[in-house]
Amino acid sequence: MTSAYREEKFGYQTDGLTEPVPEYQAGQEFGHHGHIAEDQLRRSLSARQVQMIAIGGTIGTGLFLGTGKALSTGGPASLLICYFIVGCIVFVTMLSLGEMAAYVPVAGSFCTFAGRFVDDSFGFALTWNYWFNDAVSTAADLVALQLVLQYWTDTFPWYALGLVVWVIIVLANIINVRAYGEIEYWLSLLKVLTIVIFIILSIAVNAGGNTTGTYIGGRNWRIDDAPFVGGIGGFASVFVTASFAYGGTESIAITAGETRDPARQLPRVVKNVFWRILLFYVLSALMIGLNVPYNYPGLSTKTAKTSPFTIAFTMAGSKIAGSFVNAVILTSIVSAGNHALFAGSRLLFTLGINGHAPKVFTKLTRFQVPWVAVLFTSICSGLLFGASFIGAGQLWTWLQNIVGVSNQLSWISIGIASLRFRAGMKVQGKEHLLPFKNWTYPWGPVLAVVLNSFLILVQGWSCFSPSFAPVDFVSYYIELPIMLIMIVAWKLIKRTKFQRASEMDLVTDVYTKEDIEPEEKGWKGKGKRFGTLLCF
Incomplete structure (x- = not known):
């Protein structure tokens, strides 16, 4: 405030x-x-809910569906290496964010930190950018429903299901934050159990417990063009898929403004991120690359039929594998959309509080839920969802690219804010008051800034080769000029000043x-x- x-x-x-x-x-x-x-927002999210949301709340189509496309375009080695590199970046970024969020637990989280510790124009641009990211993410999840629904039928009006899910998540977010937290808890638990079962089952399948009874081992790493497929372009393209899959990990800090005992709970959440990355992403990527050949028919179509998770269950001889995994993916989409709408509405509330948006977005219900912010964000997501009539599959790819780059911009911003935050704490002699210290400082935030900047520049390689694809180019890089224009415009209009360490709030x-x-x-x-x- x-x-x-x-x-x-x-x-x-x-x-x-x-x-x-x-x-x-x-x-x-x-x-x-x-x-x-x-x-202010009410601190109603319990430790149980926050921990489970942090573990599985943001796991969605990026992992269940996106890994198949990444495997087909980059190969098993690219899949594993890219998910590992992005996982390391996310881990050091979360340590930096956790340090700030435990000390200043506000709903705006890293977006507020960017304005408070760097420059108000930087915070303005980042918050609007991330709000748009969440609105797009919600729409992308609704669009993904068509891809999932096609597993069972092509005749059911998928947009009707999208509208039903849209109404459900709007109600969950506008009634009470506890409703959001409880829905996320159980949906996240289901996703976590599914991934654990998948990894155990994949080990058995690789060792010979499959329908053919043959030992697979590392055979799929040696076929045709494997382990690296598509050269440098294929390798670079996997980074945006990985960024989309990891995206939202940082948004758990946005719940800080509604978390009970944030100074104690947020450090616990951050420490658990390492195991989440290792177990759910890196191990999953490893087992997918070992068991599923990169040239598996239709792997790049991003449907439940060719989801690596479905393939693994099918290889184990399960006749209902497809329907089971498809149902889990469906709940994951609802969960991811629910979380994105929650984060987006809280950021819009923060924009109103900080004077970056009309004050009407700060209006709260008697349960202290920002209902105007929820409705406005959900309407924008609904309009983006309506644009899916141009073609769900293609739109989903474009939205995934935009969200992936937006996530990386957020990670860069967290690193910059962390460096400035610690500089201010040192100058003002307050470092001893930190409830949680980032043990990777200063190299961790620097690494996050440098590596993410590099990834943003190279991950659009595929849009230049073999021929230039203008639409793909725009989806990869449109966020960069927009972010820069917003920073410069707000700085010129409001005459904002760079925050000196001695003057930080x-x-x-x-x-x-x-x-x-x-x-x-x-x-x-x-x-x-x-x-x-x-x-x-």
């Missing part, structure tokens, strides 16, 4: 360190530093080590009403 907005809302000013306490009224809850939290909405009480005392993370009025 900005100082200007606090002054407008409550009629008092802040000296940057402490804030006068307005008169307490019955039924209202105080947030940190004593201001009434009636304009490291007080507002802060949770420090002193705010964390032992769990056995029963603190639920809602903030001590009067004990943290003076945090420093």
Whole structure:
């Protein structure tokens, strides 16, 4: 919450360190530093929900369907290496983000950090970019329903199912944040169990437990053009698929504004990201490359029939494998769309709070849900979904490219914000107050910035070879000029200034080590009403 907005809302000013306490009224809850939290989101997400959302909430079509296309275009080695490299980038990025989010747990997360620790114009452009990313992601998931539904029938009106799912996730997001959290918990649990079963089953299939009874081993790494297919272009193209698959991992920090005990829970979530990457992505990529040949018929069509997960179950002799995996993919789409709409609406709420969007987006229900932001984001997603009539398969590919690049821009921004954040903490002598420290600093954030910048430039290689594809080129690189234009325009219009380390706001909405009480005392993370009025 900005100082200007606090002054407008409550009629008092802040000296940057402490804030006068307005008169307490019955039924209202105080947030940190004593201001009434009636304009803030309610911390209703439990540790159980946040942990499961972090583990499986963002697993969706990128892993279940995208890995098949990546295998066919890049080969098994490219699939494994690219997923491993992007996984490492995501891990160091999440450590940097977790450090900031545990200290300043706000709904805007890294988008707010970019404005607070770097430049307001940077935060403005990043938040709008990521909001659009979430709106596109929701639409992409609705479009993917057609690809999944084709497994069972080609006659059912897939857009009708898309509308039904759209209504369900809108209701889940607008009723109560607990409804969102509970839906995500059970859908994420189903995805996690499916992937664990897939990995165990894949090991058995590779060892000879398949319909032919033959040992597979590394045979599929030696056929024809394997293990690398399509040369440098095929290798580079897998990066955007991997970025799309990992995309949304960083958005778990957006739940910080509605998480109980964020200073304790977010570090736990971040630490679990390593195992999530290793188990769900890298091991899955390895087993897919070992068991499924890159030239498997129709592998690049991105349908449940040719999903590597379906193929693995089929190889094990399961007659209902296709329907089972297809049902899991269907629930994954609902889950991913639900999570994207949640994140997008919270970012739009943050835009309104920070003065980057109309204040109407800050309107809350009695359950403190930003209902205007939810409706506006969902309507935009619905309009993008309507554009799928031009051709679902092609549109899904374009949307995947846009979202993948947008994710990488967000990871770059997190690295930059992390470097500036630690510089400010050092200059202001507050590093000892961090509830969680990023042990990869400073090389981790630097690595995230450099590698992601490189990936953004090279992953569009395929649109230049063998011939130039203008539409693909636009989908790969359109985000770059848009982001730059927004930064420059907002800076010129608002005359924003680069945040110096000594002038950074490291007080507002802060949770420090002193705010964390032992769990056995029963603190639920809602903030001590009067004990943290003076945090420093």
